[in-house]
Amino acid sequence: MGSEGNNTYKKLRFLCLHGFRTSGEILKKQLVTKWPESVLEKLDLVFVDAPFPCKGKSEVEGIFDPPYYEWFQFNKEFTEYENFDECLAYIEECMLKHGPFDGLLGFSQGAILSAALPGLQDNGVALKRVSKLNALIIIGGAKFRNQSVAEKAYSSSIQCPSVHFLGESDFLKQYGVELLDSFAQPLEIHHPKGHTIPRFDEEGLKSMLSFLERMQEVAGMEKK
Template identity: 75%
Template structure:
């Protein structure tokens, strides 16, 4: 189904869940909170992180196990364990289930999503897959590990991004700090804490506009490909 029929494929996003939760939990959170008008315009794949939870999950009693984590860290969030394995695992998912247009992340998944374009640009991770083009970051923050952070944010991150920031999110100051690394980020505020938010009217308009922008980019790419083929 090409652009001739006026049909544009939906943007595909890889959804990275929060610490000690799961792909199924993120899927449930998004599909119960976000309206059909958003969900019908985007395809999201929800994998589980590579490592079984090594401690108690904050969502125990709210969402069913099993729970997973992307990588481990010390109390100060400065020393990471299994980080390279995490990057290789994400790359493998993209190779097998991609291509993807972008990343959607919540919490630990949002920290990864916000840093991966910089790591990819530096040749540190995701070297076997196409460039990450778009980001949806919910409750994000910067990497705290010095060497990882230096590689992630040393150059401005230019891929179009939408950032959800909660007025009562304990990560709010860190989410604001992350914004400084991005060129022209779209920011959607919500009154809640560290959670997947529902949309108010303004936020919904911003999100639909962001998705329309991606659709237009995909349409332009399709037309360029057709011109190359015809030539």
């Protein structure tokens, strides 16, 4: 289960939450084709589809095949949400069914959810029946703007170890930077691309491997 030369550590199990109007299969394809084996061999990734079929045009139409899904619906200002509670309940059911998990990996809408869930869990709003989240991988994330959700998600500094991918030309970059303020010790990995799953440069890869090895050590100690 462990990587070459480091057999004592098991792979870290992450539930992967895809972007708006895409799918688990699409996120899987993007990660597997862009991330090197040195990262993937440390991860046990579980991909699920969001609970609601796509209710409008998908940005990936013509690039990736349907079906497409969305986690919840929202207004233009991203301040009002539909089916949000149902979404949280669905994620918990996925964790109960496929877990236990060490953490969450999220992209775009999935990243916004993943980054909020430790705070929502600590405040008893979500994930009440699963173990505490121990790690987050946030790609193209942002904060919820609904005051009620935000107060519960970011009211205190999020202690959950996290790595945040920030794209220089990502339309969400400024919101991803704002999100960092809610975390106690966020690790930043910058890349030159836009709102996408990035490839690693040498420095980013080194940072990512160091983060994962640290999380493996913690997970190993907790199992003892």
